[in-house]
Amino acid sequence: MFCATYFWFERLQVKQLQKIFLYPDIFYSGLLKADVKGLTFKHTAIHLSWKNFKEGYDNPDDKINLGLHELAHALKFDLEDELGFDSHFANYIDDWQRISEKEYNELANEVPSFLRSYGGANREEFFAVCVEHFFEAPEAFEDELPDIYNHLCFLLQQNPQNTTSDYLLTPTFLEKIKANEELIPLKPKTRIHHLRESFYGLSLLMFVSGLVIGVPVYLYYSEMLLTENGFFKAVAIPVFIFGLLQSVFFKIRGFNNMGYFVAYNFIGFVFLTLSLFVIVNYSIREKKTATRLHKIRLIDLEVVEGRGTGKYILTLEKNELINYIDVRTFSKSEVGDITHSQMENSEIFMVLHLSKGFWGIDNVLSKRLIQIGANNSYR
Ligand SMILES: [Zn+2]
Numbered sequence: 001m002f003c004a005t006y007f008w009f010e011r012l013q014v015k016q017l018q019k020i021f022l023y024p025d026i027f028y029s030g031l032l033k034a035d036v037k038g039l040t041f042k043h044t045a046i047h048l049s050w051k052n053f054k055e056g057y058d059n060p061d062d063k064i065n066l067g068l069h070e071l072a073h074a075l076k077f078d079l080e081d082e083l084g085f086d087s088h089f090a091n092y093i094d095d096w097q098r099i100s101e102k103e104y105n106e107l108a109n110e111v112p113s114f115l116r117s118y119g120g121a122n123r124e125e126f127f128a129v130c131v132e133h134f135f136e137a138p139e140a141f142e143d144e145l146p147d148i149y150n151h152l153c154f155l156l157q158q159n160p161q162n163t164t165s166d167y168l169l170t171p172t173f174l175e176k177i178k179a180n181e182e183l184i185p186l187k188p189k190t191r192i193h194h195l196r197e198s199f200y201g202l203s204l205l206m207f208v209s210g211l212v213i214g215v216p217v218y219l220y221y222s223e224m225l226l227t228e229n230g231f232f233k234a235v236a237i238p239v240f241i242f243g244l245l246q247s248v249f250f251k252i253r254g255f256n257n258m259g260y261f262v263a264y265n266f267i268g269f270v271f272l273t274l275s276l277f278v279i280v281n282y283s284i285r286e287k288k289t290a291t292r293l294h295k296i297r298l299i300d301l302e303v304v305e306g307r308g309t310g311k312y313i314l315t316l317e318k319n320e321l322i323n324y325i326d327v328r329t330f331s332k333s334e335v336g337d338i339t340h341s342q343m344e345n346s347e348i349f350m351v352l353h354l355s356k357g358f359w360g361i362d363n364v365l366s367k368r369l370i371q372i373g374a375n376n377s378y379r
Contacts (some may be wrong), residue, residue, distance in 0.1 A: 011157035015084035017074045019045040026052065038066045040073040042080060063116060063136045072131040076124060088157060092187075096155045097123065099184060100130070100148045114144035135160055147184045150177050154186045206268025214271030221278035223326035226354070226362040235277060235359075236270075243269045281357030289355045289365065294320055296348040296369075299335060314350060327352070327364055338371060347372045 026049050029036045037052040048066060056065035078085035079093065107113050107120035119129030133141050134152050138160040142149040153159045158167045178185045225231075243266050298315040301308045312335045314328045321327055328350070338348060353366040 012075065012089055013086045014071060014074045014078060015086065016043045016078050017046065018043075021045055021047045022050045022053070023047065024051065025049050038070045040070045040077065042077045046070045046074055061136050063133045065132045065136055068132050068135055069128045072128040073124060076127060089155060092151075092155045096148075096151045099151050100126070103145060103148060114140065131156075150183065150186060203265050203268070206265050206272070208268070210268030210271040214268065214273075214275045217275035218271050218278060221275070221282050224364045225278060225281065225357075226321075226324060226327065226364060231361070236274060239270055239273045239277075240266075243273075277359065281359045281361050282363050284358040285363055286356045289353055290362075292352045292354060294350045294352070296350055299330075299338060299348070302329070316350065327367065330367075330369065334369065336369070338369065 026035045026037055027047070028034070029039055029047075032039075036047075037049045039047040041047075048070060052066045056067050075086070075089060076093070079090055103113065103115070104120070104123065104126045107115060107117065107126065110117065110120065113119075115126075115133055116129050119126040130148065130152060134149065134156070138149070142161070153169060153173070157169065159169055159173055160167060162168060162170065162173070174186055177183050244262075246265065246269065295317040296314050297317050299312050300315065302311045302313050303309070310332055312330045312332070313325065314330065316322075316328065349370050349372065351368050351370055352364055354362045355365055357363045
């Protein structure tokens with residue numbers, strides 16, 4: 001039976017378990033105010049009575065195994081947030097619970113079963129008791145409750161009866177279940193995406209790439225866009241809502257602690273999508289360009305917290321482009337020697353060189369200031 005436990009670790013990962021505490025015998029739990037054989041704490045540790053742990057393996061077929069029982073609790077505890085869990089297990093546990101629902105309800109109502117009555121205490125104990133039976137009496141389990149057994153094989157990625165080839169789930173095993181019309185078929189393939197090993201991992205990846213790539217790219221390119229005011233209504237809000245729907249979808253799929261997912265996925269998803277949007281608009285643009293002239297009413301040094309930033313912000317006539325501060329911002333060298341008095345004597349224009357992008361939004365290809373003296377402006 002140590003083999004089975006070994007494969008348990010090999011095929012599935014209990015990710016958040018940090019420590020296992022061993023006690024010589026049954027010990028007192030202050031939390032439960034009772035003597036216990038074993039206890040599993042979420043995200044941290046399993047506490048075991050060594051005597052009872054050993055008994056589990058001394059009697060390999062009595063369907064009682066403390067070590068497997070507590071490990072089963074730890075595996076399920078992992079699913080309670082996105083800090084790390086086995087993705088295959090997470091993706092299939094709901095299916096397995098659905099398939100075993102009827103048996104659980106009967107056991108909870110004290111209907112005699114192949115499974116130990118303690119499994120009727122709650123859903124967690126039911127799973128842990130099933131795991132004990134699975135490793136200690138697989139043949140009888142399959143005979144008595146074939147669907148629960150078969151799907152548990154799939155859930156735990158192993159068949160304890162396949163002693164000749166590494167306890168693996170063979171194609172023959174899957175075929176056999178599919179061929180028997182009385183059984184609920186298993187999924188044809190086991191798919192494990194290592195990249196998506198956990199939602200925490202996926203969310204973190206999205207968050208970091210959004211922060212490192214999405215946000216800077218978006219800010220850089222959006223400076224060169226004349227997005228008009230409809231941009232946020234037409235693009236940003238739908239992207240935001242789509243991100244929210246994803247989160248709701250994953251929540252429905254049974255993943256808890258939405259907070260992580262929303263925060264990580266939103267920064268990531270929203271900004272990666274928006275940055276893609278602006279890159280496409282800039283890269284795939286019309287060859288035809290247009291030039292626009294805007295008369296300037298005022299040039300003012302940008303002041304932040306009482307100190308000049310070295311940048312100048314233009315105010316255009318009729319407050320044109322009022323929402324596009326980036327387009328109206330110029331460096332000292334771009335402003336050159338234009339002074340307020342010069343502005344009174346001549347006319348200053350901002351020249352924008354534009355081309356329409358893929359999404360129909362104007363890209364600012366270049367911008368500069370020109371000065372037309374009062375004497376020659378109407379030549
Ligand atoms: Zn238990």
